[in-house]
Amino acid sequence: xGGRSRGYEAERELVRKLWRxxxxxxxxxxSGAKVRKxxxxxxxxxxxxxxxxxxxxxxxxxxxxxxxxxxxxKLREFARRAGGDAFIAIKISGMPWRFVSVERLVDTGGSxxxxxxxxxxxxxxxxxxxxxxxxxxxxxxANKNRGRDEASTRA
Amino acid sequence: xGGRSRGYEAERELVRKLWRxxxxxxxxxxSGAKVRKxxxxxxxxxxxxxxxxxxxxxxxxxxxxxxxxxxxxKLREFARRAGGDAFIAIKISGMPWRFVSVERLVDTGGSxxxxxxxxxxxxxxxxxxxxxxxxxxxxxxANKNRGRDEASTRA
Numbered sequence: 001x002g003g004r005s006r007g008y009e010a011e012r013e014l015v016r017k018l019w020r021x022x023x024x025x026x027x028x029x030x031s032g033a034k035v036r037k038x039x040x041x042x043x044x045x046x047x048x049x050x051x052x053x054x055x056x057x058x059x060x061x062x063x064x065x066x067x068x069x070x071x072x073x074k075l076r077e078f079a080r081r082a083g084g085d086a087f088i089a090i091k092i093s094g095m096p097w098r099f100v101s102v103e104r105l106v107d108t109g110g111s112x113x114x115x116x117x118x119x120x121x122x123x124x125x126x127x128x129x130x131x132x133x134x135x136x137x138x139x140x141x142a143n144k145n146r147g148r149d150e151a152s153t154r155a
Numbered sequence: 156x157g158g159r160s161r162g163y164e165a166e167r168e169l170v171r172k173l174w175r176x177x178x179x180x181x182x183x184x185x186s187g188a189k190v191r192k193x194x195x196x197x198x199x200x201x202x203x204x205x206x207x208x209x210x211x212x213x214x215x216x217x218x219x220x221x222x223x224x225x226x227x228x229k230l231r232e233f234a235r236r237a238g239g240d241a242f243i244a245i246k247i248s249g250m251p252w253r254f255v256s257v258e259r260l261v262d263t264g265g266s267x268x269x270x271x272x273x274x275x276x277x278x279x280x281x282x283x284x285x286x287x288x289x290x291x292x293x294x295x296x297a298n299k300n301r302g303r304d305e306a307s308t309r310a
Contacts, residue, residue, distance in 0.1 A: 022236060024199075024237035040182075051179075081178060081179035083204040084201070
């Protein structure tokens with residue numbers, strides 16, 4: 001329960017951040033967590049027809065994160081239908097948010113992995129916002145794997 | 156409780172119909188109905204960047220429907236941010252779905268009203284799907300208030 005409620009709190013925080021930046025934002029249903037996980041992304045954000053879908057992961061420390069393959073498949077399918085881009089939104093305690101495109105997930109056989117290196121070089125929230133203003137596909141931009149400039153990040 | 160569960164069942168049905176037509180669909184959180192009503196549309200559907208947001212109303216018979224003004228304001232704001240179009244999705248027992256654009260709501264002072272005449276001449280599900288394929292703004296199309304052809308409706 002502690003883990004779940006922390007996860008929900010992270011989702012709420014992400015929703016607020018996106019809302020403040022002008023997005024229409026919706027969280028998946030909070031009840032029936034298992035059913036919900038099978039169908040909905042944790043958070044869907046839309047701005048002027050640009051769609052971002054997120055699976056939210058909260059961790060107390062920087063470590064590799066493993067994702068259920070079926071869950072990632074659903075996230076991708078949702079993004080494909082919506083014409084949007086899918087990200088793993090990662091909140092490590094004491095670190096700013098990091099966003100890793102589903103295109104960068106590593107298939108380990110039984111699951112998908114986001115290594116701690118990938119988390120560290122993930123997009124910041126401001127990077128993500130900058131991408132939404134551009135016209136190139138987000139996943140392409142995300143794959144450029146550019147360096148971070150924390151000083152410019154308003155977490 | 157009966158009314159609420161019937162409403163949820165109608166939402167689920169709408170979600171399934173939209174999903175089958177290729178939309179990414181999300182329902183607002185099912186728990187904390189009051190909080191949810193203040194923030195989220197009942198259903199959000201997205202297809203290739205085209206966004207439809209719905210307030211769902213289920214009634215056992217054809218009658219005028221009254222909507223909370225603040226709720227409608229939130230629906231409009233969500234649609235504005237998303238760059239989408241907002242509809243009242245109405246399911247009357249024994250009738251096919253009808254969709255009325257928020258642009259057609261009548262201000263009665265204390266609330267917004269959808270008259271039973273407006274419901275009867277509302278868009279069918281297939282009308283709505285046809286609109287999504289067009290490039291003109293949905294609300295403009297919806298305002299044309301065209302006649303129904305029930306024979307062409309696959310409910």
